[in-house]
Amino acid sequence: MRSIIIAVLSAACCGAVTVAAAAGEKPVQLKKAPGLDKVEANCAACHTLDYIPMNSPFLSAAGWDNEMTRMINVFGAPISPGDAKIIGDYLKANYGQ
Amino acid sequence: MITRRSLLEAAGTGAMLVGAGHTLSRTFVSQAEAQAAALNLPSQLPEGTRREAVLDALPGKKPLIKLSYRPPNYETPIEFLRTAITPNDAFFVRYHLLDIPEVKAETWRLSIGGDGANGEGSLSLNELKQLPAVEVAAVCQCSGNRRGLFEPHVPGVEWGYGAMGCARWKGARLKDVLDRVGLKNEALEIVVAGTDKGSVDKTPQFIKSIPVWKAIEDTTLVAYEMNGAPLPHWNGFPARIVVPGWTATYWMKHVSRINVVTKPFDGFWVKAAYRIPVGKFPVVARFASQETAVNTPITEMVVNSLMTSHANGATVKAGGKVTVGGVAWDAGYGIHTVDISTDGGNTWTAATLGEDLGRFAFRTFSYGVMPTKGNYKIMARATNKIGQSQASALIANPAGYHHNVVQTLNLVAA
Numbered sequence: 001m002r003s004i005i006i007a008v009l010s011a012a013c014c015g016a017v018t019v020a021a022a023a024g025e026k027p028v029q030l031k032k033a034p035g036l037d038k039v040e041a042n043c044a045a046c047h048t049l050d051y052i053p054m055n056s057p058f059l060s061a062a063g064w065d066n067e068m069t070r071m072i073n074v075f076g077a078p079i080s081p082g083d084a085k086i087i088g089d090y091l092k093a094n095y096g097q
Numbered sequence: 098m099i100t101r102r103s104l105l106e107a108a109g110t111g112a113m114l115v116g117a118g119h120t121l122s123r124t125f126v127s128q129a130e131a132q133a134a135a136l137n138l139p140s141q142l143p144e145g146t147r148r149e150a151v152l153d154a155l156p157g158k159k160p161l162i163k164l165s166y167r168p169p170n171y172e173t174p175i176e177f178l179r180t181a182i183t184p185n186d187a188f189f190v191r192y193h194l195l196d197i198p199e200v201k202a203e204t205w206r207l208s209i210g211g212d213g214a215n216g217e218g219s220l221s222l223n224e225l226k227q228l229p230a231v232e233v234a235a236v237c238q239c240s241g242n243r244r245g246l247f248e249p250h251v252p253g254v255e256w257g258y259g260a261m262g263c264a265r266w267k268g269a270r271l272k273d274v275l276d277r278v279g280l281k282n283e284a285l286e287i288v289v290a291g292t293d294k295g296s297v298d299k300t301p302q303f304i305k306s307i308p309v310w311k312a313i314e315d316t317t318l319v320a321y322e323m324n325g326a327p328l329p330h331w332n333g334f335p336a337r338i339v340v341p342g343w344t345a346t347y348w349m350k351h352v353s354r355i356n357v358v359t360k361p362f363d364g365f366w367v368k369a370a371y372r373i374p375v376g377k378f379p380v381v382a383r384f385a386s387q388e389t390a391v392n393t394p395i396t397e398m399v400v401n402s403l404m405t406s407h408a409n410g411a412t413v414k415a416g417g418k419v420t421v422g423g424v425a426w427d428a429g430y431g432i433h434t435v436d437i438s439t440d441g442g443n444t445w446t447a448a449t450l451g452e453d454l455g456r457f458a459f460r461t462f463s464y465g466v467m468p469t470k471g472n473y474k475i476m477a478r479a480t481n482k483i484g485q486s487q488a489s490a491l492i493a494n495p496a497g498y499h500h501n502v503v504q505t506l507n508l509v510a511a
Contacts, residue, residue, distance in 0.1 A: 076299020
């Protein structure tokens with residue numbers, strides 16, 4: 001039974017999250033809105049996407065800018081300036097104050 | 098890679114999942130909401146945290162409150178914090194970085210060196226166990242425990258009450274390990290590194306330093322046992338640093354390298370992170386070589402307590418005796434009293450303290466009340482043996498550390 005569930009979850013994860021998702025982990029469903037594809041493609045390389053709703057909805061636009069800057073400059077996230085703009089806009093619009 | 102066990106089977110949703118395809122996500126979302134409601138998460142947590150947190154079991158662990166899957170950040174539900182010792186399989190899990198190798202006991206080695214050491218050396222696990230063994234009962238608490246209760250909220254892992262636990266840690270004294278190479282007089286800090294790392298090369302590896310004076314205290318350990326068993330993988334197998342009295346940021350898991358340095362370590366996790374404003378908190382222990390004019394590394398824990406006997410808002414029977422209680426702890430000065438107020442903080446009466454497992458351990462407390470029908474607000478306030486008490490109002494700080502505001506437990510007697 002367990003292996004069947006894990007197999008189903010694996011299939012679900014590959015579509016819904018990223019290839020990095022582990023079997024058995026429930027997919028994190030972020031709000032479907034423009035920019036979600038860039039969020040999934042970039043942010044999930046270093047952490048699961050639950051970090052985003054966990055930190056909501058209390059960050060201002062400047063607060064999300066700070067987080068983006070921190071991820072790129074402090075933690076070395078290889079996010080292009082174009083993607084960073086799209087991701088920032090998504091976060092502010094969907095998970096902002 | 099350790100495989101993960103999900104709670105889906107326990108929740109009885111397995112049949113719904115098989116072959117469910119596109120309806121899968123909706124099942125998960127509704128299940129998550131139901132779980133969150135059952136978790137009694139503090140109402141002060143960010144709304145998004147309350148929605149996203151679920152019970153989930155990492156391999157070898159009981160279901161804990163999942164805040165993030167990877168890096169794994171899982172807190173202990175308060176029902177496991179009613180006793181002075183927290184079970185290993187319910188102990189909280191906190192990681193900063195994604196890549197957490199499963200370390201093999203047979204091949205693990207702890208290397209020791211650095212410009213402040215008299216040479217280089219290394220130990221196998223068996224060699225570590227041949228050093229004199231010491232056991233200390235001590236609280237391991239994340240610096241950011243209760244961050245989620247900060248108002249206004251600050252970003253980070255939005256912990257409720259359970260990023261802490263108390264265990265009997267057994268290991269060799271760090272000073273005995275350091276004696277394998279010997280310290281120079283100029284040795285300033287002991288730098289400790291584990292095996293976990295980020296998925297991107299540029300991510301600063303999680304490395305910490307400890308001032309020499311603290312590192313060579315008799316109670317600072319390289320621990321390989323927790324409550325009489327090998328450390329769980331998620332709590333640092335095969336060995337971790339244990340710094341009783343200090344927040345868990347110094348308790349390096351999967352420790353593999355110790356560097357003795359003669360200059361202040363300038364890694365991100367010491368120089369920029371885990372810092373508190375200078376002069377705002379009543380802490381005695383200083384990390385002088387890392388202090389700046391504005392901030393300083395967090396060091397010892399502040400005195401604190403938590404009522405764990407009841408969930409907030411629980412209904413109790415009117416007309417009978419109800420015992421409330423929980424645990425209290427501090428940085429190792431020892432708990433002097435835990436006082437209880439049932440009248441909004443106007444009057445306080447001492448609770449009964451439980452067994453003393455040592456100055457670094459949780460101290461249980463209990464207090465009997467005889468409620469008539471109605472709503473009750475019960476407050477607990479711990480005071481330690483150097484006269485420090487819990488804060489009555491939040492001390493704001495940018496990273497959300499040291500939350501020790503007196504808690505209020507609401508009970509309904511019916």
